[in-house]
Amino acid sequence: MDDGLLLNFATDEPAPTRKAKLSGKIVGGSWKERRKAQLASQGRVGSRKKTIDLAKRLETTPSVPTTEDAEARKVRALANDRKRGGPKEFKGPSSKQMRLAEKNGETIAPTDSYVSSLFTSNPSLTNEVAEEAFTELAPSNAPLTDATTFEGLGIEGQLLKHLEALRFTNPTKIQRAVLPRLLERETDLFVQAQTGSGKTLAFALPIFQKLMTVKDLDRQSGVFALILAPTRELATQIYSVLETLSRCCNRIVPGIVIGGEKKKSEKARIRKGVNILVATPGRLLDHIENTQNMDLANIRWVVLDEGDKLMELGFEETITKILTKITNTSAISATTRIYPTLPKQRINVLCSATIKDNVQKLGEISLQDAEMVSAALVGDESEQISAPGQLLQQILVVPPKLRLVSLGSVLKNITRNENQFTRTMVFFSCSDSVDFHFATFTKDGKKLLKRKIPEEDDEKVTEIAQGGDDDSTALTAPLLSENTYVYKLHGSLSQQVRTSTLAAFTKASEGKHTVLFCTDVAARGLDLPDISTVIEYDPPFAIEDHLHRVGRTARAGNNGKSVLFLLPGTEEQYADRISSYHPAGLQHISFESVLVDGFGKKWEVDATTWHLNVERWLLEDTTAHDKAVQGFTSHVRAYATHLGSERDVFNVRTLHLGHLAKAFGLRETPKRLGGAGLKKGDGKGESKKTGKEDARTKMLRMAKMNVKSASSEFNFM
């Protein structure tokens, strides 16, 4: 593929004619390569350019082209381009060629002689869109400004005072709808509401309010409420809200079991006693089946948060088992006299952004005569859950080759201001892509200082080092600014690292810009403070995922902006798909204007230099090169997991792999695309089946296999 770089060899030696035989003995390389070079040197196969590349690699002593010849070649190429309707590019030596040359002690042309062709042969945009289609709307998830108060909704005493102290003065719409229903009517609820609208307090406040009425209740009284969440991060988030609430009544003890830490310490926590338990389903079932003292007889409330994700991750069977166990061991009727103020039957609450088939099924499993508390019920016009009204949603259509520089440009622009500091999240489709982009943006970055963060049970304080050289999950980003720290988060990191990274990102002090590179593991439920921008660098796998990702900003009435990167062509239609979910409309921005914002007046030159530096680094650093290959490969495989119903928009077959590879700093499409073929860290990625299958076919085969195995790695964890 000729999508790489313009190669300008400038030497004094005479140029060979097309059929000129290459002189010199061919040594080095495999027999196939020597044979190819020999045939090529006789003008029997391949192009003249290939001949020269091969000859150079294999220690021949060929004549090399002069500058004049290179110029003539350029003119010829341009003439051909005009015939074909676009400029043709020459590519420089491949990374493999560079490595082979290095191994053989050769020098291929100095890197400075490359001129990138980042801005040529790019596809044009198919949709002509108006730049401005956004109308600013009032915040839709903000606390109410009418006369509604928490007190009026049934919150009283210490809890009410505590809320005031925490500066929660007015409830949100969803809280106004949920609180009285849980406090007075004791009915099962299906709750559907916008991101950042305060659902956690909506279900947590009634539980606390009721438990606080039981005088003798303490941690030994048993578990009264169970909250299930699909991810450890979300469970931790809910737990921290419960912890904050429990400060006004410390005899009510929240606890958490989510795995990722020693089961022994979780068991010890359960043994000590917990009244409100937050858990991920798998780990909880494990404890139910294997931990003594797991007393579920008193459970009065079961909350299933992010129901659609619980089902998507395949927790149906696990949840069914948990609920069956709770029902079978329930002693509610026997303890009603002891706890007269608590519900006389179990109350179940299912929160979900959508009411898709699988959520309805979860509703059938978990709810009885449930009342629906939906967007419509809380005063919105349609039943469809939308993004917050105040969110500024931008659409950025970028040709594949320009994706990396465009991301760099958006981030440069965000992190430029030295007076106003920002917190940004960037979503990628898979862990490997997060790793590559983190490595790229933090190249030569400095480590964060060690910081103390409280452990989950808040009893110990542990010193967490922010990674070693290869394991760092937070570094400065010299490619952006010295004042910018980039963090990474994905499901392939250990739970301890995930927890400490999130804590560090959340608590990062004033005076620096922070950027979190993450997978969808951070899309749901996380209430990270003051996220000003969410960037969807890779498109979401479903519209709900999009709403959850962008919902990390514009929370509780605050402003926020999100940028969705799309490729020219079929992906551009995705803007139409999501437009009805954005009541304020979409703002289309051009990649040229983004590049001007990030790189300034000489944007083409500076963006090219910026990108060339990445490419050169990958040529020099085998580990980084492997990360790029791995990131690219996983990215394409993840792309193939887009829903069948969205195949017309996100079809892996329409991807221009070579151009996409360029956005991973690679000068050519990696040839060995199978996961098995690429041994991490060996720099070779040698496949046993070399040569037979072309790169594209193999990529598509791997992608197909990936779809079949329905791996969750690329979607979520």
Ligand SMILES: Nc1ncnc2c1ncn2[C@@H]1O[C@H](COP(=O)(O)OP(=O)(O)OP(=O)(O)O)[C@@H](O)[C@H]1O
């Ligand atoms: N009544 C309120 N007044 C002010 N802020 C509130 C109020 N209720 C909740 N919040 C704040 O709003 C933010 C979002 O709340 P929460 O995390 O519960 O949202 P959510 O609806 O669960 O969102 P998501 O669907 O994204 O998980 C939190 O920072 C929370 O402290």
